[in-house]
Amino acid sequence: MAPMQKKQKKKQEEHHSRLLPCPFCHRSFPSYFLNDHANFCLDTPTPLPISNISHISKTRGDHDLQSQELGLTSSDAWREEDEEAMARRSVRLQEDDRSGQEVLVQRRRNVEERCEAIDKTWDEVSKLSANGLHASLAEEWNGDQERKLATTVLQDGGQDGIQRVAPALQFVQMQKQSQAKLYMLGKFSMSAALERKPSVTVLQSGMVLLRSWVSLDIQQRLVHESQSSAHLFHRPSTAGGGKYHIYSMSWGCQWDSKTRQYAAHEGGQPLPGWMFDLAQELASDAQQHSPVYQLGSVFTPDVALVNFYPVKAKELGVVGLGGHQDLDDYLDMPVVSISVGDSMTFFFRRIPPLSRRKSGVQVLVDQVAAKDCEDGDTAHNGERKVILESGDILVFGGLSRLVYHGTRNVQPGTRPPGLHMVPGRLNFTFRQCNARKNLVNSSVSCSNT
Numbered sequence: 001m002a003p004m005q006k007k008q009k010k011k012q013e014e015h016h017s018r019l020l021p022c023p024f025c026h027r028s029f030p031s032y033f034l035n036d037h038a039n040f041c042l043d044t045p046t047p048l049p050i051s052n053i054s055h056i057s058k059t060r061g062d063h064d065l066q067s068q069e070l071g072l073t074s075s076d077a078w079r080e081e082d083e084e085a086m087a088r089r090s091v092r093l094q095e096d097d098r099s100g101q102e103v104l105v106q107r108r109r110n111v112e113e114r115c116e117a118i119d120k121t122w123d124e125v126s127k128l129s130a131n132g133l134h135a136s137l138a139e140e141w142n143g144d145q146e147r148k149l150a151t152t153v154l155q156d157g158g159q160d161g162i163q164r165v166a167p168a169l170q171f172v173q174m175q176k177q178s179q180a181k182l183y184m185l186g187k188f189s190m191s192a193a194l195e196r197k198p199s200v201t202v203l204q205s206g207m208v209l210l211r212s213w214v215s216l217d218i219q220q221r222l223v224h225e226s227q228s229s230a231h232l233f234h235r236p237s238t239a240g241g242g243k244y245h246i247y248s249m250s251w252g253c254q255w256d257s258k259t260r261q262y263a264a265h266e267g268g269q270p271l272p273g274w275m276f277d278l279a280q281e282l283a284s285d286a287q288q289h290s291p292v293y294q295l296g297s298v299f300t301p302d303v304a305l306v307n308f309y310p311v312k313a314k315e316l317g318v319v320g321l322g323g324h325q326d327l328d329d330y331l332d333m334p335v336v337s338i339s340v341g342d343s344m345t346f347f348f349r350r351i352p353p354l355s356r357r358k359s360g361v362q363v364l365v366d367q368v369a370a371k372d373c374e375d376g377d378t379a380h381n382g383e384r385k386v387i388l389e390s391g392d393i394l395v396f397g398g399l400s401r402l403v404y405h406g407t408r409n410v411q412p413g414t415r416p417p418g419l420h421m422v423p424g425r426l427n428f429t430f431r432q433c434n435a436r437k438n439l440v441n442s443s444v445s446c447s448n449t
C-alpha cells in the first residue's frame, strides 16, 4: 500500500476508534458521549408499556420457556453473552481509553451483581411459589396492583408479609429491567433504524453526510429539550410577508426571519453546553472527510435553529422548506444539521438555479462551483437529493457553504419506534453567527451578507 493510502487508512481507523461501543447496550457512540450515555443506559432502562411485561410464572422452568418466547435470556445466557461481547469490545477499545475501560470494569461488576441477584431472586421466587403467593402476583401484577398488593400484605401480614413478598416484587422489577435492556440491545421488537450502521458519504466537496451518526439517546435528548421549549415554536414570517411552512425556534442567538439577521438572544434559551460540544465534535467528524472549515480555525456554534416539520398540519399547507441558501450566519463556518424523527427528502444544487438568480432574490454564487456549472441549470447543476433519516448528520461548509438546498416530503411512520416523539421531523442546525461579538461592539445584530 502506498504511504499516502496507509496514512489515510490510519487516519480513518483512528477516527472510527473514536466511536466506542456502550458496554450496556453495545451500540457505538462518539467517545465524548460514552460516559454520559453509559450512565443513562445503566440507570434508566427504557420504560416499557405495562402490556409488554410478561406475567411471572410459577417456576424457573416456566420462566425460561416464557423468556424464550419473549426473547429474554436467563442469567447464564446473559453472563455468557456479556463475556463474549466484552471480549469483542476490548479488542476494539484503545489501551489508553481510560474512561472506556473504567466503564467496562463497572459494567462487569454490575453484570455480576445483577446475575447474582437474579439467581437469588429466582430461588426466593421458587420458594414463594410453593405457597401460591407468587402465582397470584403473576396474574395480578401491574403498576397499581403492585402497590395495592403491598398494602394488603402490610395490613394482613405486617412487616413479615412485606418481607415475604419483596423478592417477588423485586423479581418483577428485574424482569422489567432485563426486558428493557433487551429492547435496547435489539433483541426485542427493535427498529430497522437502530440496526443501521454508521457510514460516511462526501456528497460533494465540503458536504458530508454522516449516516446513523448519533445514538437514539442523543436523539431522545434533543427531543426532550425541544419539548421543554415547545412554547417557543412559531411559524416564521418571510421577508415578503408570507409564512414559512414549518414551525421553528432557536437556542442561543435568534434569527429574525423578516430581516434575515441574527441577534444575541438576551433572556432567551441559551444553547445547552452538551449541544455545543456535540455540534463541535460533529463538525470535526465531517472535517476528517472533506474540508468544512479552514484548518486551524475553531467552530464555535452560538445558535441552534430547530425546525419542526409535522406530518399533518392543515395551517401549514405543504410542509417543507423551499430552495434557499444559508447566508445569514458566518460563512467561514459550516452548518451542522441533525435530523431526528421521520425521514425527509433534502434536495440540493451546487449553485442556485438560473430562475432563482434572475428573480432578484439575494443569492451568492460560489465562483469555483459556477465555473463547473456553466449556465447553472445543466447536468452539472442538476438537483440531487438524499433522504435524511433519524440520527443522520449533514454538514456543509467549505466549497459547499453556499449550496442551494431545501426540504420536502416528510415520510410518516419512518421514525425509530424507540424514539418517543410526535409524528414529524425535527431538524437542528448548529451555526456560528457571531451575534454576541457584535453585541459587544454595541450593535445588536450581525449579518454576513
Ligand SMILES: O=C(O)CCC(=O)C(=O)O
Residues within 6 Å of the ligand: 305, 307, 321, 326, 337, 346, 388, 405, 406, 407, 427, 429
Ligand atoms: O431541515 C433541514 O434538513 C434543512 C434546514 C435548513 O435548510 C435550514 O434551516 O436552513
Ligand SMILES: [Fe+2]
Residues within 6 Å of the ligand: 324, 325, 326, 405
Ligand atoms: Fe438552510
